[in-house]
Amino acid sequence: MAKYYQPEIETASQEQIRAWQNERLVEQVKHVWNDVPYYRKKMEEKGVTPDDIKSVDDLYKLPFLTKDDLREAYPYGLMGKPASECVRIQSTSGTTGKRVVAFYTQHDVDLWEDCCARAIVAVGGTKDDVCHVAYGYGLFTGGAGLHGGSHKVGCLTLPMSSGNTDRQLQFMTDLGSTIICCTPSYAAYLAESIYEKGIRDQIKLKAGIFGAEAWSEEMRRDIEEKLGIRAYDIYGLTEISGPGVSFECEAQMGMHINEDHFIAEIIDPDTGEVLPEGEKGELVFTCITKEAFPLIRYRTRDICVLSRKPCPCGRTHVKMSKPMGRSDDMLIIRGVNVFPSQIETVLIEQGYPANYQIIVDRVNNSDTFEVMVEMSPENFSDSLKKITEMEKSLVGALKAMLGIAAKVKLVAPKTIARSEGKAVRVIDKRKI
Numbered sequence: 001m002a003k004y005y006q007p008e009i010e011t012a013s014q015e016q017i018r019a020w021q022n023e024r025l026v027e028q029v030k031h032v033w034n035d036v037p038y039y040r041k042k043m044e045e046k047g048v049t050p051d052d053i054k055s056v057d058d059l060y061k062l063p064f065l066t067k068d069d070l071r072e073a074y075p076y077g078l079m080g081k082p083a084s085e086c087v088r089i090q091s092t093s094g095t096t097g098k099r100v101v102a103f104y105t106q107h108d109v110d111l112w113e114d115c116c117a118r119a120i121v122a123v124g125g126t127k128d129d130v131c132h133v134a135y136g137y138g139l140f141t142g143g144a145g146l147h148g149g150s151h152k153v154g155c156l157t158l159p160m161s162s163g164n165t166d167r168q169l170q171f172m173t174d175l176g177s178t179i180i181c182c183t184p185s186y187a188a189y190l191a192e193s194i195y196e197k198g199i200r201d202q203i204k205l206k207a208g209i210f211g212a213e214a215w216s217e218e219m220r221r222d223i224e225e226k227l228g229i230r231a232y233d234i235y236g237l238t239e240i241s242g243p244g245v246s247f248e249c250e251a252q253m254g255m256h257i258n259e260d261h262f263i264a265e266i267i268d269p270d271t272g273e274v275l276p277e278g279e280k281g282e283l284v285f286t287c288i289t290k291e292a293f294p295l296i297r298y299r300t301r302d303i304c305v306l307s308r309k310p311c312p313c314g315r316t317h318v319k320m321s322k323p324m325g326r327s328d329d330m331l332i333i334r335g336v337n338v339f340p341s342q343i344e345t346v347l348i349e350q351g352y353p354a355n356y357q358i359i360v361d362r363v364n365n366s367d368t369f370e371v372m373v374e375m376s377p378e379n380f381s382d383s384l385k386k387i388t389e390m391e392k393s394l395v396g397a398l399k400a401m402l403g404i405a406a407k408v409k410l411v412a413p414k415t416i417a418r419s420e421g422k423a424v425r426v427i428d429k430r431k432i
Contacts, residue, residue: 009260010118010315014308017259017316022055024288025263029053029062031080032294038077039065039296056263059286060274065298070100070239079103081292091139092238102238103292109148111289115244115258116149122249122256122313123207123232125179127154132177132205134168134186135212137161141242142212146181149244155179162186165193173202180208184215184223184231185423188354191226205229211236211243213422214323216341218348233322239295240285246320251312254319261289264318265297266306269327280305282327283320301328331426333360333367336404340425343406346397347373355416361429370407371398374416 012020030050032039042063043049052061070078079086085105092100104112120131131150135142143161150157158177160168168190171177180187187208194200205227211234220231235255236243245262246255257264262285266275269282283300287293302323311319325339332338340358347356355374360367373394379387387410394408417424 010256010317012316014316018056020260021263021288025056025059025286026050026053028286028288028294029296031291032296035080036078036294038069038073039063042069059263059265059297062286062297064272064284065295067100067239067299067301074099075101078295079292080290080294081105086292089139090141090144090238090242100239102241104241105291108241108290108292111261112145112241112244113148113152115241115247115261116145117152118149118258119209119232119234119244119247120146120149120153120155120179122247122315123179123209123230124250125150125153125155125207129153129155129178130158130176130204131155131179131181132158132160132168132172134160134162134180134182134190135243141236141238142181142183145236145242145244146209150181165190169193169197169199172205173199176204178204178206180205180227180229182208182210183212183422184210184219185213185354187223187227187231188219189418191223192353195226200228203227207232209234209247214325214339214341214344216344216348217322218345219354222348222354235320235323237285237298237300239293239298240287240300241290245285249311249313249315253311254307254321256311256315256317256319257306259317262286263288264306264320266304267299269301269303277306277308280324283323301326303327331358331360331428333369334404336402338369338402338404342401343371343398344425346394346401350394350397352376352394355418356425357416358426359429360426367430368407369404370409372409372411372416374413375410377413379410380412 033050046063048061086103087106088104090102133143133146135146137143147157147159158171187210206229208229208231210231223231232248233255234243234247236245246257248255265284266279266281267284268275275281283302283304285298286296303325304323305321307319330337330339353374353376357372359370391408391410398406
C-alpha cells in the first residue's frame, strides 16, 4: 500500500498523535542544536538547551523564527544538512527583500509529496483520476508539490504549469481532466474562459484544489457553480515545505494539519503568548520530521483558528480555518484594519465577478481608499445613471463591512488584468 495512505495515522487518537509529536520534537530540537548554529545561538540567547525540552508542553520555551531570520540567514544559515545531502531547493517569489530559499533532502521531498497525496485523496482522488496541475513550476512550490502528490496517488498527471490558457483548455477537454490544481484566481479565470468558449459541457472536472492566495467562501461557491465542481482549500508555505501542510477533506469544514509532521500553535501576534484552542491569532509551525530546513516555531503571520472538533471524514488531526488575513500585510487605512478578503466577500455577495483591485494612497497626510470593480458584460450595458446607483450601493455595503468609506469605481469587463499566478489585489502606493 502506498506510503501516503496511512489511515492509522490520519485517524489516530489524540494520545497517539501527542506521543509522536513529543518524541519527534525532542529529536528535532537536538538536531537543530547540533546542526543549525543560527538557531542554537537564538536558543542560547533565551537560555534554553535541548535538555529543557521534554515534550510539546515545553514548546513555548523555544524562540520564534520569522521571515526576517530567514533573510538574515540567507542562503545557507538555517540548513540542517550539508548541501551534499540535499537534492532540491524551492524559493519564494522574493517580491520584497531577499528571497527565502528552502532546502530538501530526498527524505523531505518524499514526506512533502506524501502530504500532497493525502490532500488529493481527501478530495476523492484515486489512480483513475486525471490531475491537471496548473500551479507554477520551477522555484514555486505549488507545481512541484501537487505534481509529486499526484504521482504517489497514481493519477494521470498533467504538468501544465500556469499560463497559456488556450492550451490548458485543450488538454482539459481532450484528456478529460477530473481534478484541477491552481490558484483560486486562475480557477475563476479558467471558468470565465470556458464560459466564453462555450465548452462547459466538455469539461469533466469534479474537484479543484486551490491555494497560494487568500480567497473567500463566497469565491469558493462562485467557482463551484461555474465549473460544476467541489472546490477545496490547501495550505502551505515554501519555508515549511510547500502545499500540503494542511488540506480540506470532503466535509469542507477546515483544513486538517498533518500533525505527524508539523506542530501548530496559535499565538497573540503582539505578545507572542500561546492562545487556547478556538482563539483567533497568528499561526506558528514547528517542523518535526524535516531534515534539511527544520524550522522551529516559525511565525507564518497568517491569522486563523485551530479546532479539534470531530470531523465527519474521521480524520483526527487538528483543523485550521481558512486564513482570515495576515498580521503583517493587512491594510491599516485611517486607523482601521482592512483585509482584502472582507472586500471580496462584499463584492461576490453583491453579484460582481472576482476581479477587483484595491488602491490605497496618501494625499495631504490622509489615506485615500479606492476599490476598482469589474462589471459583468450584462451590467456594462446599463445606463450611466444605473452604474452610478450601483457604485453607491457598493460604497454602502463596503462601509457596513469595514467601518470606513471607500471610493468605488466600476470599470468595463476585462479592464483589470487577469492573473495566471497570484492575483495582484492590492496596490498600496503609500509604500512606494
